[in-house]
Amino acid sequence: MPTIQAASIHPRRALKRLVLTVTVVALPLLAVGLSANSTTAQAPTGSRSGRQAMSDTLRVYYMGYAVGHEAWEMLAGDGGQRTLTSRLDYTDRGRRTRLRADMTIAGDWSARQLAITRVSDTSEVREAHVAIRGRSAIVDYRGRNDTVPVRPGVAAIAGATPMTQHLALVQHWLARGKPASLAVVPGGPTNEVNVAWRGRDTVQVAGSIMVLERYAVNGVVWGWESVWLDVQGRLAAFTTAGGGGLTLEGVRMELEALLPRLRASATRDRLGELANLSKPIRPVASGDVALVGATLIDGAGGTPIPDAVVVVSGGRIRAAGPAGSVVVPPNAQRVDVRGRTIVPGLWDMHTHMMQMEWAPVYLAAGVTTVRDMGNLTDFIVPFRAAVDSGRGLGPRMLLAGLIDGGGPNAFGAENAATPEEARVVVRRFHALGFVQMKLYSLLTPEVIAATIDEAHRLGMSVTGHVPTALSLTAAVDAGMDHIAHLSIRGDADSDSVRAQIAHLRARGTVLDPTVSWGELLSHSTQEPVSNFQPGVAHLPPVLAQRINAMGVSTIDPETAHQRFARTLAILRAVHEAGIPIVAGTDEGVPGFSVYREVELFTQFGMTPMQAIQAATVVGARAMGMADSLGTVEVGKLADLIVLDGNPLDRISNIRRVELVMKGGMLYRTRDIWQAIGFR
Ligand SMILES: [Zn+2]
Known part of the structure; x- marks a missing residue:
């Protein structure tokens, strides 16, 4: 030897x-x-x-x-x-x-x-x-x-x-x-x-x-x-x-x-x-805080309140309203936010937080809650624990457990070929604090039924891709509460699309169309990403390089725009039918895609107020958490952002996040961006 x-x-x-x-x-x-x-x-x-x-x-x-x-x-x-x-x-x-x-x-x-x-x-x-x-x-x-x-x-x-x-x-x-x-x-x-x-x-x-x-x-x-x-x-x-x-x-x-x-x-x-x-990023305020002088868009849908005061204590909102009607407690730290706009912290309802860098990036972007739509369980569970315990800066993480049908083309680590296996997988996710199941393409109808039944029995909701074995309407009939991605195919004014939309409407299905992701993947590479996503200018060079390489090289910009317009036309019909739409990015441009999602929502007919709600309270409602999150109202957890500009005047002002508060801790977003290497 x-x-x-x-x-x-x-x-x-x-x-x-x-x-x-x-x-x-x-x-x-x-x-x-x-x-x-x-x-x-x-x-x-x-x-x-x-x-x-x-x-x-x-x-x-x-x-x-x-x-x-x-x-x-x-x-x-x-x-x-x-x-x-x-x-x-x-x-x-x-x-x-x-x-x-x-x-x-x-x-x-x-x-x-x-x-x-x-x-x-x-x-x-x-x-x-x-x-x-x-x-x-x-x-x-x-x-x-x-x-x-x-x-x-x-x-x-x-x-x-x-x-x-x-x-x-x-x-x-x-x-x-x-x-x-x-x-x-x-x-x-x-x-x-x-x-x-x-x-x-x-x-x-x-x-x-x-x-x-x-x-x-x-x-x-x-x-x-x-x-x-x-x-x-x-x-x-x-x-x-x-x-x-x-x-x-x-x-x-x-x-x-x-x-x-x-x-x-x-x-x-x-x-x-x-x-x-x-560790070096200290909150600029925490504990008893009063944000004074901003215009408040509380997310509940009412008229914005100019010169508002928001009082926070113990991580919750204790008072919110016009300056004249809210008493600032003498011990509260006053933060002067005159000329600014307060909106609820944003929700990204379609993420895959597969690296720790996402957490600070999201918080810097003003995203205070994410739904993770598929990850490595032994990464995301300790990751969530680290952020929840304050060891790392990041958003609240709601986890959906990814399940697929197995075989050589399956996606993710958790697969089920039989109803019994599916129930075991669902129970395991539930025990780890997952709040939702995410179905994937290769599940059989029997396994889908068992997954949904077990999830609902445990109080979990079900989202995901429409499995190949089922049509969209059959999937919602089988009990899918949400659908990921715009899964409606055809022309917006065709009978088939109208029927699918009516079906979703009747079932109360929630849609996260990931439209910014679709735009990023389908745009012509002849058109620079910066044309529709100014956020690329802020990315670390190696990330900008990856994002700038996305798109389709075989079509010209005009063709790409025409195709994308058809997607927006379907979404317009979905929105007009009253189907809840939530903002989700499916990764995209870290931190910035959520803004683009909101901007695109206004392109297919949402008002700026509706688009803000789609990225806040509609997500909270969809996850059954609107009693504690999603709006800036008394009694709720203090998750909000302070914008330099009013997004009701110009929706792109949603990009101008100066301060972010999660659970009563107020951070200057610039401090976080710099720490994570963004410009
Ligand atoms: Zn995804």
Whole structure:
């Protein structure tokens, strides 16, 4: 059995323990790729013109569901140079993604070349290419095609996937002596990423102890990701939320059973980062507070009150009305908000809070309540607890438990093939404090019936996609209380659409049409996102890059506008029929999509007042919480925002959130935006 050698990256104490317990090989850091086999990787071979090879495979999970693999191979060449090839192949809800990364890496793990290729049965499309030539890099990435100056020894990484890129990135950071930040291409000289060591997961695999070093990476995509390396410096696991997307994880095949354990460590890291970020942000007022002088739009629908006073104590609204009629208690901290407008805190009724960064972003945007429409249970439950307990800044989180029918095209970790399985899933969500179930596409009619029955029996409501097995009308007849996304198809003035709308109306169904999300996905890429979403100017560059790449490249702006107008026409009919519509973004542009949702609501016929209510009290009513939330009225929880401008005059003034109060704690939104890296 070979002996352990000290790799410079590992703290001495850990190494001592390794010497005693680990039966795998550890070679010095720079020899990774040349070492003998461990329990996991395949043995080195002497093939390929005498060069040694190492290979390994990770199982890929998307939204907690096993969907594919990433296989990589590293070959050692002359002068310590290596080539690393990685192939990611997974199928999400029937859509297959195949990406290949070809990396050439110097002995010190700096990049020589990186190519990311999207592969299909019929084509290979280059998505990114970087070639480092001394102090310059030739970059071909996301429409950029230029030569940029770089520091010698730069790292190359283009996005979260293929995941093996992160192996090279972390090794590069270690080889450079763990600097506070790393310059990377193709991000350009100003785009820097942060890598940090977060801890160590000691795990048992087939009777052997393995120590996995856990690193966090920030800035490859928006937000923190986790990377685990084993003592040989090889990739053991990886997790990313895709920078405002859905969670993708990779774990070495034989460590698969440890994924929940690793995920728990990553979750602790994320919540620690959230706590660190939140701690310096102090409320500008809390306890006994009086907001004095603003125009009050209480959200109940009545006439706005000019020169109003809102008195808050113990996290609740104690008085709200015209200055002359409300007594400000002598002990209350007076906050002068003359010239401003107070409206209730906003509700985003369709979120997937898959990374901690969402929480402060939402609060900064004035969103005080979100409904999460599908997540990793072992992330969202502790995440909610951290925010509820005040350890991290964020909105109130109402959770909907995602359930699908299983099989290769299913979505999410909780699947049910039988009514009995469905009831177990529902009970588990209920026990964890979920208030709603979210149905997904592949459920059978029998399982749908059992899910709805069990949910209703437990006092949970039911939302979701219309399962493929049912029509929209059959789904609401089966008991779905809400429908996610605009699921009405056809022309607004057709008999079929009229019949569907009448059916929803008769059943009292609530709709979250996620219309801003539809606009973002369906707009022509010839039209800049900033045309309809000025919020992109405020995003961290790496997030702006992702958002600006969204849309459809194959249609012109005029065609896209015509199609979108048809969507708005259906929504106009839905609204005119009196069906409750709530604001939901389905991620979109973090923080800013909720404003766009409200703006779009006025485009299909809501008055500004109705649009504000759709993003506040209508959501609270839909969730059965209007007795305590949703309006600025006496006795309710003190969730409100202070706008510099009146949204009744101009709906886009909803974007001008200066102060946000959640549960009586008043924050300056600018403080939170800055802490989370928005401009
Ligand atoms: Zn969604």
